[in-house]
Amino acid sequence: DAGVIQSPRHEVTEMGQEVTLRCKPISGHNSLFWYRQTMMRGLELLIYFNNNVPIDDSGMPEDRFSAKMPNASFSTLKIQPSEPRDSAVYFCASSFDWGAYGNQPQHFGDGTRLSIL
Amino acid sequence: TQLLEQSPQFLSIQEGENLTVYCNSSSVFSSLQWYRQEPGEGPVLLVTVVTGGEVKKLKRLTFQFGDARKDSSLHITAAQPGDTGLYLCAGADDMRFGAGTRLTVKP
Numbered sequence: 696d697a698g699v700i701q702s703p704r705h706e707v708t709e710m711g712q713e714v715t716l717r718c719k720p721i722s723g724h725n726s727l728f729w730y731r732q733t734m735m736r737g738l739e740l741l742i743y744f745n746n747n748v749p750i751d752d753s754g755m756p757e758d759r760f761s762a763k764m765p766n767a768s769f770s771t772l773k774i775q776p777s778e779p780r781d782s783a784v785y786f787c788a789s790s791f792d793w794g795a796y797g798n799q800p801q802h803f804g805d806g807t808r809l810s811i812l
Numbered sequence: 813t814q815l816l817e818q819s820p821q822f823l824s825i826q827e828g829e830n831l832t833v834y835c836n837s838s839s840v841f842s843s844l845q846w847y848r849q850e851p852g853e854g855p856v857l858l859v860t861v862v863t864g865g866e867v868k869k870l871k872r873l874t875f876q877f878g879d880a881r882k883d884s885s886l887h888i889t890a891a892q893p894g895d896t897g898l899y900l901c902a903g904a905d906d907m908r909f910g911a912g913t914r915l916t917v918k919p
Contacts, residue, residue, distance in 0.1 A: 699854075728907065737911040738855070738900065751906075786854050798843040798862060798904045803854025 697721070699804035701787050707810045713775040716807045719768055720789030728801060729762055729772050730786040738786070744770065745793065777811045784808050815839070816901055816910035824916040828890050833913040835901035836883040843904040844884045846875060848897045849912075855900055891917045 700719040708714060720727050729741040742752040747764045755762070759778070764770040774781055788801040817836045825831055835844065843862040847855035859868050861877035861884060868875045872895075874887040888895055900912045 730909075738909040740907055740909075743907070788854070793907070798845070798860045800845070800857040800860070801855075801907065803856070805853055 699787055699789050699802055701785075701804035701807050703807060704805065705808045705810075707812065708777060709812050710778055711776045712811075713773065714777045714781075714809060714811075716772040716785050716787075716809070718770045718772075718787030718804060720770070720787070721802055722768070724789035724791050724802070725767065726790040726793035726799075727764060727770050728788040728790070729770070730788065730803075731783045732786060732806070733783045741772070743793070779811045782809055782811050816903060816908065818899075818901060818910035818913050820913060821911065822914050822916075824918065825891055827892055827917055827919050829917075830887070830889050831891055831915070832885055832887045833899055833915070834883065834885050835910055837903070838882065839903070840881050841903045841905055842881070844877060844881075845902045845904055846884070846886055847900045847902065847909075849900060850897045855898075860904065888915075891915075893917045893919050 702717045725746050728743040730738050732738045741754045742762045743750055744764045762772045784806045786803050786806045788803040790799045790801045793799050819834050843860055845860045846858045848858055849855040859875045864879045864881045866877045872889045876885050896917050898912045898914050900909050902909045
């Protein structure tokens with residue numbers, strides 16, 4: 696079975712531009728997570744969805760960041776406008792019924808390496 | 813938010829040596845997870861510990877959950893270059909991660 700699929704793998708863009716990151720979770724998983732990883736701050740949880748509904752978005756840095764999950768097989772993380780400090784690796788992960796069974800494993804994609812110039 | 817502190821931050825050892833890394837918190841967790849991340853990839857789950865005092869073994873890796881369920885350790889016996897990576901712990905209650913221990917095993 697395919698794992699979590701993220702696209703693009705790499706993105707380089709100029710500050711002020713809109714950036715959209717995409718994620719396809721593992722089929723059958725109903726919990727989806729977006730993380731950001733930097734050397735300085737480590738792996739930070741941005742937002743998580745359960746059954747396509749955002750449950751906890753307290754980690755979203757500011758209004759420039761938004762995330763959607765229109766259906767069970769697709770999610771986006773958008774940054775508008777982007778800034779150099781948004782440069783990081785962004786990971787998407789999925790799990791089965793994480794809210795009900797807190798010790799379910801998370802399956803991570805390979806990430807999107809984002810560079811804002 | 814339950815904060816997790818991992819130590820050491822960096823560890824560089826020779827092949828064949830033993831090592832222990834730690835994950836500590838002042839909060840109680842219902843369970844803790846350990847992940848390993850290799851360059852260019854996402855973290856991969858190694859183990860989940862659930863019961864206070866629990867010990868789990870995965871080949872040369874031994875995981876222990878503290879009696880009070882506030883801390884955990886990972887011990888690697890006879891480390892190999894393939895063990896190189898970033899080891900992360902996460903509280904399964906809120907899926908916040910520690911900063912990780914970056915392990916390098918030299919041949």
